[in-house]
Amino acid sequence: MKIYNLTELSAINMSLLLPVYEGAVLPDPFSEYNSCLKELDLEAGKLFHLLIPQGSSSKSLLLLGLGKQEEMTARKLRETIGSAIRSFKKTLCIFIDTAAWEHLSIEEAAAEAAFGAGFSQYDFTKIGSKEEKLPEISFVSSKDIDAICQDALLAAACVNHARNLGNMPSNIMTPEVLAKEAEEMAQELNLECEILTNKELEEMGAGAILGVNKGSSHGARLITLKYEGAPGKDFTALVGKGLTFDAGGYNLKPGSSMDGMKFDMCGAANVLGALELIARRKAKVNVMAIIGATENKIGPDGYTCNDVLTSLSGKTIEITNTDAEGRLVLCDAITWAQQKGAKRIIDMATLTGACVAALGKNYTGAFTNSQAFLGKLETCSQKTGEKLWQLPIDEDFHKQVRESSVADMTNCVIGTGAGSSLAAAFLEEFVDEGVEWIHLDIAGSSDFSDGKPYMAKGATGVLVRTLGEMFR
Ligand code: BES
Ligand code: ZN
Ligand code: ZN
Numbered sequence: 001m002k003i004y005n006l007t008e009l010s011a012i013n014m015s016l017l018l019p020v021y022e023g024a025v026l027p028d029p030f031s032e033y034n035s036c037l038k039e040l041d042l043e044a045g046k047l048f049h050l051l052i053p054q055g056s057s058s059k060s061l062l063l064l065g066l067g068k069q070e071e072m073t074a075r076k077l078r079e080t081i082g083s084a085i086r087s088f089k090k091t092l093c094i095f096i097d098t099a100a101w102e103h104l105s106i107e108e109a110a111a112e113a114a115f116g117a118g119f120s121q122y123d124f125t126k127i128g129s130k131e132e133k134l135p136e137i138s139f140v141s142s143k144d145i146d147a148i149c150q151d152a153l154l155a156a157a158c159v160n161h162a163r164n165l166g167n168m169p170s171n172i173m174t175p176e177v178l179a180k181e182a183e184e185m186a187q188e189l190n191l192e193c194e195i196l197t198n199k200e201l202e203e204m205g206a207g208a209i210l211g212v213n214k215g216s217s218h219g220a221r222l223i224t225l226k227y228e229g230a231p232g233k234d235f236t237a238l239v240g241k242g243l244t245f246d247a248g249g250y251n252l253k254p255g256s257s258m259d260g261m262k263f264d265m266c267g268a269a270n271v272l273g274a275l276e277l278i279a280r281r282k283a284k285v286n287v288m289a290i291i292g293a294t295e296n297k298i299g300p301d302g303y304t305c306n307d308v309l310t311s312l313s314g315k316t317i318e319i320t321n322t323d324a325e326g327r328l329v330l331c332d333a334i335t336w337a338q339q340k341g342a343k344r345i346i347d348m349a350t351l352t353g354a355c356v357a358a359l360g361k362n363y364t365g366a367f368t369n370s371q372a373f374l375g376k377l378e379t380c381s382q383k384t385g386e387k388l389w390q391l392p393i394d395e396d397f398h399k400q401v402r403e404s405s406v407a408d409m410t411n412c413v414i415g416t417g418a419g420s421s422l423a424a425a426f427l428e429e430f431v432d433e434g435v436e437w438i439h440l441d442i443a444g445s446s447d448f449s450d451g452k453p454y455m456a457k458g459a460t461g462v463l464v465r466t467l468g469e470m471f472r
Pocket of ligand 3: 243264323
């Protein structure tokens with residue numbers, strides 16, 4: 001990435017992307033194009049390719065329609081610029097200033113353009129293939145946008161790291177390999193790292209994650225990474241569901257629902273991406289990432305309906321559906337986070353199909369025991385344009401979760417609807433008094449089976465950037 005200032009504009013020897021709003025008047029040195037602009041439909045996303053003579057050769061000027069100024073948002077800008085970059089596939093310099101308007105400063109426009117560039121260029125490298133070199137994207141502006149663009153590209157790189165982990169097939173991205181990835185990240189970023197295997201989990205009594213793990217030939221891992229940027233202050237835990245594959249267990253998923261279940265570790269991938277972003281920024285905060293990793297499969301010892309598991313907290317759980325495994329892994333991870341001293345917890349999980357039914361693919365379902373805590377996250381998500389929608393938990397859901405004649409609770413309440421709220425209420429049973437907690441259900445927003453003009457299909461790295469904003 002290179003950053004140019006306006007005085008260097010004429011010397012830039014590559015294609016230039018010039019964003020233009022409908023009805024806009026271009027500043028110098030582009031004012032000669034103002035007359036032709038009137039003829040063009042500058043709807044957001046439309047690209048017009050002009051050739052500018054330069055000495056004996058020529059360079060390209062790409063006019064990018066941005067539509068109506070008053071309809072432009074941060075999200076729309078990065079998607080529009082991202083789509084242009086993804087389709088152009090060549091080295092490009094982006095002129096930033098004309099993308100700004102009253103409600104989007106040049107600095108904000110630069111951050112979105114740079115993030116959009118980094119995010120949109122990502123493609124998963126096929127297994128066994130070599131990573132392709134990407135065309136370089138540069139930026140030009142009248143303002144000093146160097147640090148802003150660097151930071152936005154860092155955020156995109158961490159989001160893409162999470163996407164890469166999420167996109168890996170489950171025969172490669174096993175719980176052991178996920179733990180190795182975390183360990184390598186810890187080494188690179190100088191983080192404290194602790195990885196517990198089945199032996200330690202048995203000794204400490206983490207019976208819920210171990211119950212899920214019984215049908216798998218790969219061991220479970222409980223992974224803890226700690227970043228301490230504010231010594232002496234309380235820790236927040238980012239807890240991720242790391243089901244490297246969810247076949248459903250003995251409540252086997254039908255084939256069509258099993259497709260895509262390699263993405264059931266996207267909560268884990270995304271909390272790793274967020275911690276990486278926080279640590280690389282050297283933020284003055286204390287954050288730990290805790291990941292419960294296992295497969296949910298069928299095997300001779302696999303857990304079944306009517307089993308009773310004793311969780312790390314000591315609470316007992318009657319299994320009523322082996323496919324409701326995420327909450328079992330998470331409840332031990334949440335207890336572990338509190339044993340490690342976390343005073344605030346944000347868990348992220350591809351937890352319920354009901355969340356996809358309620359909110360679709362663009363929203364993440366949010367649940368909390370602290371409106372103030374969720375309010376802070378919502379402010380950050382409004383800034384990044386990653387959509388959250390709050391869903392309820394109340395005593396009625398807790399009552400249903402606690403109804404069991406053989407244990408303290410069941411892992412699945414059958415036939416009453418509101419599956420996402422019931423799952424959230426189950427998790428809240430494990431949150432200690434005085435601990436602020438948010439649960440994020442990313443079952444819909446974690447991955448897309450079709451690509452979009454601004455993004456490759458697959459894992460989205462959703463909320464990595466928002467969590468990075470939250471812990472700056
Ligand atoms: N991993 C799934 C949730 C899921 C479904 C994620 C669709 C992404 C897309 C989770 O473990 C699961 O199977 N949940 C069950 C819970 C039910 C048995 C109470 C579900 O949603 O059907
Ligand atoms: Zn499941
Ligand atoms: Zn699952």
